[in-house]
Structure formats: C-alpha cells, structure tokens
Amino acid sequence: DGGITQSPKYLFRKEGQNVTLSCEQNLNHDAMYWYRQDPGQGLRLIYYSQIVNDFQKGDIAEGYSVSREKKESFPLTVTSAQKNPTAFYLCASSHLFGTSTDTQYFGPGTRLTVL
C-alpha cells in the first residue's frame, strides 16, 4: 500500500538533546512538508521541500532543521534551540508543490514530549 510513515509514534527527549523524526513516503511525490500541531492552534508549517536537495523555511522554522537527500525521505531534527518542542508533528506530501494539483497526504504523526 502506498502512503506516508512516521516513526516513532511517541518520542521522549530530555532538555538540551537533539532528536530526529522520521518521515518516509512511497507515493513518488515530489513535495514534502512538516507541520507542528498544538491544541487549539491548528497546523503550522515548519519546513517544506519542493524537490530533492531543496527545502525552504515555513512559518516556524526556528529551532528545527531538515534534509532531503532522497525523494522518499524528509527527516526533521528538533534541536535544543527549540524553546518549546513538546507537540504533535505531522509530515505530509503532495505530487507537486502548491495547491493547483494533488492535495497533501498526511502521515500518522509523532508525538514529541520533552521531559
């Protein structure tokens, strides 16, 4: 089955540690996205990538980093510089960047808790 996988489902981190969230898709989509979800805040865009080896900052990129070395993979690193990292993180992909073609398809999410 085609889809998007995120791992792990739950992640605990001590303050001061970096942590990497995995996102893999086998939909052959060019574009991939990372969102952060907090209660009552909806989804906020952290980073997006339109194509391999290219990515751009979203609305709340501070304290996060990404890479896009392979088309199917878009890992997100939450660094110690992120002041309030406890949240639910969602990865998405779409055939092409933008909204004029296919819509975004979402993974099941990773819940990160800082202890």
Add this chain to the structure above:
Amino acid sequence: AQSVTQPDIHITVSEGASLELRCNYSYGATPYLFWYVQSPGQGLQLLLKYFSGDTLVQGIKGFEAEFKRSQSSFNLRKPSVHWSDAAEYFCAVGARDDKIIFGKGTRLHILP
C-alpha cells in the same frame, strides 16, 4: 495574505442530527479550499476539496461543502451524523503554487 477562520472551537450534535461546520476564508482571487478530518492521535484525511466549477462539492463519508463566494465561506455539511464522525475538522485555503493555510479546527462531539 490568505487566511481561514473556523468560528466554532467545539460543536456538539446528537447522533442522527444534521451537521454544519463553518469556515470563512480571506483571499483576493478564487481560492482552493479543503476540508480535512483528524481522529485523535492520527494524521489528517482529506474529506473534500474545491478548485473550480460546481460550488457544491461531494466528499467521502457522506460529507458535502458549498463554496459561497459572496460570503467567503466554505461550510461543511452532513445530513445525519454517526458516532464515528466525532473528530476534529480542519478547513484549509491555498493559492495556486503557494502553501496551504489551515484553520484552527472544530472539534465535533456526538451525543448518543
């Protein structure tokens, strides 16, 4: 810049009753509009989308939405809700070749 507002944070309806979730958008041209649903602890699933054409859009799970340009609205409706419809619903708006902006969501509660 485009934006989307979902005025209701929580909505409670009885099972079998009709449902309407409100969504208002702000955008200068014809927007691209979406409704997504999220079950607790899960990712988002697309219910329906409007790009152009017929302003009444049919989606999955018996949902529909109507685009009203004069009111800048894209309300989601269902004639008879089921207990399994309890979830959080997100309206989203986007522009061609741009990012999608999500509303803050409406949580739907179903009374037995």
